[in-house]
Amino acid sequence: MGYVWDFFAVARNADILLAGLGQTMLLSVCGIAVGVAIGGVLAAMRLSGRRTLSWPALAFTEFYRNTPPLVHFFWFFYGLPMAFGLTLPPFAAALAALGVQSAAFFAEVFRGGILSVETGQWEAGRALGMGRARLMRRIILPQAARRMAAPFVERSFELVKTTTLAAALAFHETIYSAMVIVTQTYRPLEVYTVVAGLFFVVLFSASQLAEWLEARGRRAGAR
Amino acid sequence: MPTIAMPELQFGEVFANIDLFLEACGLTLALWAVALAAGLSGGLLVGLARLSPRRWIAWPARGYVELFRNTPVLVQLIWFYYALPVLSGIQLPAFAAAALALSLNASAYCAEIYRGGIQSVAAGQWEAGRALGMGRLRLLRRIILPLAVRRMVPAFTNRAVELAKNTSVASIITVHELMYTARLFSSQNYIPMETFTVVAMIYFLLIYPFTLASYALERRFAAGRA
Amino acid sequence: MTVAGDVVLQVEDLHKSFGSTEVLKGIDLSVRRGERIAILGSSGSGKSTLLRCxxxxxxxTRGRLILDGEAVGKPAAGxxxxxxxxExxxxxxxxxxxxxxxxxxxxxxALENVMEGPLSVLGRSRAEARRTAQRHLERVGLGGKADAHPARLSGGQQQRVAIARALAMDPEVLLFDEPTSSLDPELVGEVLGVINDLSEDGRTMLLVTHELGFAYHFATRILFLHEGRILEDGPPEQVLKSPREERTRRFLDRFTAFRF
Structure with missing residues (x-):
């Protein structure tokens, strides 16, 4: 006797699942924004040439790059607020954990891109009498941005996948929504297969799009 | 005067029970080792399959790799623990489900490392080997893989680090590894801040040597190329 | 107003070390306005380092730099x-x-490269920067390549754009650091031709080069550096034809193709 699939159980609850997907997207976009902002500061600190700035930034990025994100989700949701007698909503805790954790990775993306620009470019700018900030804005960043694009997209996809850990904080993103549907329909196979399919479709098509844009950018750059 | 009182932290309580956490590391390490071993061996097969000129071999391999790289590891773990039994009729223990999911995940990522490494070997090496009359398999074993391995080792070390972090997700499907133990301990003792800080440190100590090794290998590779 | 022939750049007791290696061991040099100085020396003599200082x-590491009578920087310990x-x-x-x-x-x-300095450092208007940039590109014979990106230009053309970029700042002193050393032999001539044409401006120029023949015709003064010190300093006739030092003679002898 074969198993009788029933995807209607999922279809009937599509609204819950799609709402969850919406929350996943929201958390992802906010996470990228926070991660990029903090990551930019960390990269600037590491490139400052001052040990009092670069060493703390190095310690920070190494710590968050070498510890599981799930620990940070719990640390921000239970640990930090309870120590101060507060409570944080799951979204805020997840965003904080995600932002700080991904910042460590974004910082490396930015730093790597900037360091990949040849020293001759710095020297040519300085020889014209350009100040550090202007040189960075006019000469270095436009060149670095092109090289950062691919690793930036890759890190962003990692971040989207990491948002699912917020389910462990009872945040109503895609997986948590799926779990809710499972408790109502007792159809884990269909529900979780659809969830996997959803993530696959979103991430795979986005990565194909990014690849296409990158190839186009390369062609434009070779002009 | 500060408006928020500085919390009184009770790290002593966590350290008094440190053996609990160290024991749990055993399962974390086991999960890590199984998945890494499976990834390194399975990844080679899948990587070679992806390079096959035969479409009916290369395309399913690509599908497998893309599927596991484009879905969250949590979804994979949940699927193998909660969904697969419905299909197979066999309920896997949590550890087995986690080990299976993480192994398949690691194989997909390692396959891409093998593929990239093999493709990075100059075409001249293939031609030189063929000119000697070597078969494809022998050529791969004697010439291509030894050349590619230097480029792949830093990437594998990196993957090992990501994998170690992924093992913590197994706590969500109730594998009693380090993260699960931490959640249990913190909810029983109401000291989550201290617990998760210490556990983060334990993870860091487990993982960081691999990162340092990958830095050293990258430096050596960069120097060797110059 | 400054008079032609006065000292535009002065270097006093210049030292430069990289780690424990001392590359420049005390350079004293007065450059007069309008002088064209070729700096010669074997690799490792410190000639490029001097220029970059x-x-x-x-x-x-030590020493003073005086531009137009004004000392650059503030003295510190040691x-x-x-x-x-x-500054x-x-x-x-x-x-x-x-x-x-x-x-x-x-x-x-190419045009944007030449515009960049006047635009972002001198604060010129876009229209004015564009006008002068176009004029300088024409001067180096590349008026028709204004819209080309560097990747589309030959090495010789790239170096000519780089010369236009430096000229667009209307500098008092123009430094050339081995401007033809990374060019294919057949492209060397066009770049040296452009540099030679600049002589008529009366601009002060310092050139580090291995092209002895060009140095002989172009320069008004030649410096020969050896192990971080100036060994010879005089007009081309004297330094290249009757050098005072044995080291200089041996250096010149290695360029067997070089005949006056």
Missing amino acids: LNVLEMP GATRYREA LNRLRARVGMVFQQFNLFPHMT
Whole structure:
């Protein structure tokens, strides 16, 4: 006797699942924004040439790059607020954990891109009498941005996948929504297969799009 | 005067029970080792399959790799623990489900490392080997893989680090590894801040040597190329 | 107003070390306005380092730099000098540099490369920067390549754009750091031709080069550096034809193809 699939159980609850997907997207976009902002500061600190700035930034990025994100989700949701007698909503805790954790990775993306620009470019700018900030804005960043694009997209996809850990904080993103549907329909196979399919479709098509844009950018750059 | 009182932290309580956490590391390490071993061996097969000129071999391999790289590891773990039994009729223990999911995940990522490494070997090496009359398999074993391995080792070390972090997700499907133990301990003792800080440190100590090794290998590779 | 022939750039007791290796061991040099100085020497003699110290792309370990009678930087302990960034930027805006590797900005067209300095450092208007940039590109014979990106230009063309970029700042002193050393032999001539044409401007120029024949015709003065010190300093006739030092003679003998 074969198993009788029933995807209607999922279809009937599509609204819950799609709402969850919406929350996943929201958390992802906010996470990228926070991660990029903090990551930019960390990269600037590491490139400052001052040990009092670069060493703390190095310690920070190494710590968050070498510890599981799930620990940070719990640390921000239970640990930090309870120590101060507060409570944080799951979204805020997840965003904080995600932002700080991904910042460590974004910082490396930015730093790597900037360091990949040849020293001759710095020297040519300085020889014209350009100040550090202007040189960075006019000469270095436009060149670095092109090289950062691919690793930036890759890190962003990692971040989207990491948002699912917020389910462990009872945040109503895609997986948590799926779990809710499972408790109502007792159809884990269909529900979780659809969830996997959803993530696959979103991430795979986005990565194909990014690849296409990158190839186009390369062609434009070779002009 | 500060408006928020500085919390009184009770790290002593966590350290008094440190053996609990160290024991749990055993399962974390086991999960890590199984998945890494499976990834390194399975990844080679899948990587070679992806390079096959035969479409009916290369395309399913690509599908497998893309599927596991484009879905969250949590979804994979949940699927193998909660969904697969419905299909197979066999309920896997949590550890087995986690080990299976993480192994398949690691194989997909390692396959891409093998593929990239093999493709990075100059075409001249293939031609030189063929000119000697070597078969494809022998050529791969004697010439291509030894050349590619230097480029792949830093990437594998990196993957090992990501994998170690992924093992913590197994706590969500109730594998009693380090993260699960931490959640249990913190909810029983109401000291989550201290617990998760210490556990983060334990993870860091487990993982960081691999990162340092990958830095050293990258430096050596960069120097060797110059 | 300054008079032609006065000292525009003065270097006093310049030292430069990289780690424990001392590359420049005390250089004293007065450059007069309008002089064209070729700096010769074998590799490792410190000639490029000297040039790069003149616009402080390399920070001198010790010594003083005086541009137009004004000392650059503030004296610090041990004969060293402290430089403030703003001050260095002003200095570099007045001392142009052409690099061995061209170092054109790859994300800008030839015209934009030449416009960049006047636009963002001198604060010129876009229209004015564009006009002068076009004029300088025409001067180096590349008026028709204004919209080309560096990747589309030959090495010789890239170096000519780089010369136009330096000229657009109207620098008091123009430095050339082995401008033809990374060019294919057949492209060397067009770049040297452009540099030679600049002689008529009366601009002060310092050129590090291995092209002895060009140095002989172009320069009004030749320096020969050896192990971080100036060994010879005089007019081309004297330094190249009857050098005082044995070291210089041996250096010149190695260029067997060089005949006057």
